[in-house]
Amino acid sequence: MRPLSSPSRRRPLRTRHTGAAVTAAGLAALAAALTACSGSTPASADTAADKPDISVNLQGKQAKAGSPVKVTLADGKLKQVTVADSKGEKLTGKVAANGTTWTSDRKAAPGTSYKVEATTDEGASARTSFRTAAPEQVNKLSLTPGKDTTVGVAQPLSVVFDHPVKNKAEVEKHLKVTTSNDTTGSWGWIKNYDGKDRIDWRPKDYWKSGTKVKLDAQLAGINSGTDGGWFVRDYVTGFSVGKSQKVKVDLDSKQATLVRDGRSVKTVPMSAGTPGGDKASWGGTSVLMAKEGTINMRSETVGLGDAYDKMVDNSMRLTWSGMYAHAAPWNASYFGNTNHSSGCIGMSDGDASWLYGQVQVGDPFEVSGSGSKGVPDPGNGYGEWNLSWADWQTKSALS
Structure with missing residues (x-):
């Protein structure tokens, strides 16, 4: 390899005036000395003409976030560019076909310091850095x-x-x-x-x-x-x-059945919500959100006045609005024959304990039959299963 000071390798320094270009003072701050691969030319012989002239669209300590990082070489071709934050996380990117620019695949994040290193196809390198402005508000x-x-x-x-x-x-x-x-x-x-x-x-x-x-x-x-x-x-x-399983709740027969891999495991008698008003159960499909165990249930928290205030065992939450499957020994006379709860699916202590031990968060509870108050909204727990596939797809912002 010939020394970089050879006349056949020299190029005059040129400054291009574009919207992304920096001032002469900025270019001087961004430029770095060539690193020669031959020892035959002393370092002191390097001149401004030997230095790679790079510019970065984001500069200083208050750069605007939300744009890709673009590194431009005034003369020659880029071989590789590395842009990394203070944690060492790198922004991937690509060199353009003409070799003069590199653009990151992702946008610069706010409140982040970045170091830039560019290497030319002749082996020269340049380094610079910038920091994006802190965000006024962070979304989590x-x-x-x-x-x-x-x-x-x-x-x-x-x-x-x-x-x-x-x-x-x-x-x-x-x-x-x-x-x-x-x-x-x-x-x-x-x-x-x-x-x-x-x-x-x-x-x-x-x-x-x-x-x-x-x-x-x-x-x-x-x-x-x-x-x-x-x-x-x-x-x-x-x-x-x-496990592939679901709970089928039949409001007409007042029975709940655990189905696993398409086969019925066990059916238990239950009593669901009282038809005809706010105490009716939700129909359609709800998803088991959490197994909450023994909890205090108070009617005023779900808009039912002072109807009840109880400690309830084996509580399985189905909606945010307060529909559960749980033990309800006080309702024993209604199991299997009458829907007479305040909206929940009540069972005996033994049956509720058994079901609680079998189900997993994310299991669907499919409620069918007459007397429900409709289906829950998609945001009331995970009610999206009550929408057809076609209707669900329309809710994508990219549809």
């Missing part, structure tokens, strides 16, 4: 189910945001779901029961037992829109699908 999220959990076949992947999400399509594009068996599914935007924005990924049909699911939410650097704020980090979670 919560994920269900929890990481590395095992859930039932009806459990959707659910994301609830702390602040409103106006840029729904932009956010949805950065939520990547992968499954071990290429399950068909779709995102859908709904309102959570507390009024917060929420997006769920629901498979077309119930999950197959044994499916492994992963969410890679690459949200750092994405602006959720007015009143929402910036996302400043990525989120990764995953879960597995357990």
